[in-house]
Amino acid sequence: MRVAVLALMMFAGAASAEPYHLIPGAVPLDSGPDGNTVVLDAPQGLIVFDTGRHPEHSQAIIDYAKSRHRPIAAIVNSHWHLDHTTGNWDIRQAYPHVAVYASGALKGALETFLKDSRAQTDQMLADPKTPAMVRDQLLRGRAVIDHPERIAPNHVISHSGPMMIAGRQIDVHVAKLAATEADVWLYDAKSKTIIAGDLVVGLVPFMDTACAEGWSHALDRIAELPFTTLIPGHGDPMTRADFLQWRTAYDNFVDCGHSTRPTKECVEGWSRDAAKFIDAAHKDYAKGAAGYYLQTRLRSSPDEQQRYCRPLSVSTWHKAAA
């Protein structure tokens, strides 16, 4: 009897023994990826870092919380890309009091990048050749663009520093003008763990809204901390040595992109330098994406290259200039 009561108490209230719980995001070859989700324990419940794109991913987060008999008290989004934020809506419906923390970068994205994505979405939905599975994904993405309050933060993170989230103090960092206008990453000093979001992505840096130089600076800030484990936005956890190798691969790729060397050489360079982080099934995917980002970011017109090296929101921009 005493054992049973003790077991029950431990079950209901105990924090997890592991410093974090990873729910890996899938990177399918034929549809959009899900970002990794990292769950942390806090006095008021669970803190969920990134919520994925597909309903299966957000369901896995909710199932984990249920298995732990703890509510989801807070969401922290690394950035607004929909493979990290779409699940906010599912979690909000399951836990209506959840606090959502993110940078304010969604606002500018809605006026620019996401506005364009929405137009492309409508074009694809109008095309009868678009498969049903892709159609579902497009509708899900369009719904959160049309109702941004479903995924938007109710606590805006504007600067780096310690923050209390769900009753737990967390070392929060904001990288400005990096993978997006403002990327959030966390450092847990106790377990020496960095939760990096898409500032680190094993396969290839997803540079759709990147400022290449700002991103490189963000990697330098990460390197300054004495971490031993880093969880990237997609892919397996990394050691410190892994991260340093990945950072070198990133910097080499950007340098090559800004040089006059042939595109093929830059793509091959990335595949070689980042080989450790690219599994056999994703070799062509990583090459294709590296070629795409060379063309659209690193080797586009000077104006286009700088597009994401300044705030996106015109209203913020005018305010800053005034």
Ligand SMILES: [Zn+2]
């Ligand atoms: Zn991502």
